[in-house]
Amino acid sequence: MRIFKIKDRMYQKNIRLIVGCSQKTLFDLLKKHYDVVLDSDSANGTYFKIERDSKEVHIIWVESFEWYIWEQSMLLHEIYHLVNAVMREIGMKLSEDSEEAYAYYLQSLMNEMFDKLTVYHPKKQKCN
Numbered sequence: 001m002r003i004f005k006i007k008d009r010m011y012q013k014n015i016r017l018i019v020g021c022s023q024k025t026l027f028d029l030l031k032k033h034y035d036v037v038l039d040s041d042s043a044n045g046t047y048f049k050i051e052r053d054s055k056e057v058h059i060i061w062v063e064s065f066e067w068y069i070w071e072q073s074m075l076l077h078e079i080y081h082l083v084n085a086v087m088r089e090i091g092m093k094l095s096e097d098s099e100e101a102y103a104y105y106l107q108s109l110m111n112e113m114f115d116k117l118t119v120y121h122p123k124k125q126k127c128n
Contacts, residue, residue, distance in 0.1 A: 001025065004116040010105055013086055017113050018061040019120060026061050045074045047081035058082055065117055079109050 001021035008015055018026060023043070030036045034050050034057075045062040060078045065071050083106045084094075092098050 001029075002120050004113070004120075006109065006112050006116065009108055009112075011086055011090060013058055013089075014056060015058045015082070015109070016060070017116060018059060019065050019117070020063075021061075022063065023061075045078050047078040047085070049085060058085065060113075066121055067117075075113065076106075076110060079106060079113065082109065 002019050004017040004019070006015035006017055018029075021029075023041075027038055030038060030050070034052055036050055036052075038048065044064070045060070047058070047060050050057045050059065060075070060082060062071065062075055062078070065075070083102055086105070087094070087098075087102060092101060094102055
């Protein structure tokens with residue numbers, strides 16, 4: 001398991017990317033460190049926010065990441081949830097006028113996470 005601190009260059013949110021552990025291991029970690037209990041499902045990835053002691057942490061978890069297209073698209077799916085949550089927090093509603101800000105933020109987070117994942121698991125040509 002690896003836990004990456006993601007640099008949020010736009011809104012300075014506290015973001016973590018957790019990769020390479022089962023959902024049970026993730027839930028045990030959250031219970032131990034944050035006293036948070038989440039419901040189990042069959043997902044291979046998820047986004048959620050934890051609030052504790054007036055601090056918040058945005059977390060994206062993916063069970064595994066080896067550069068398969070389905071893993072990249074699943075990560076993008078979870079980043080999209082994160083982007084929407086942060087934009088709601090700052091009061092920016094999705095509209096034609098804000099669409100570019102959403103897209104730029106999504107791209108920025110995706111670049112940062114892919115950069116971290118390149119160190120975690122070097123890119124391979126995978127297309128299934």
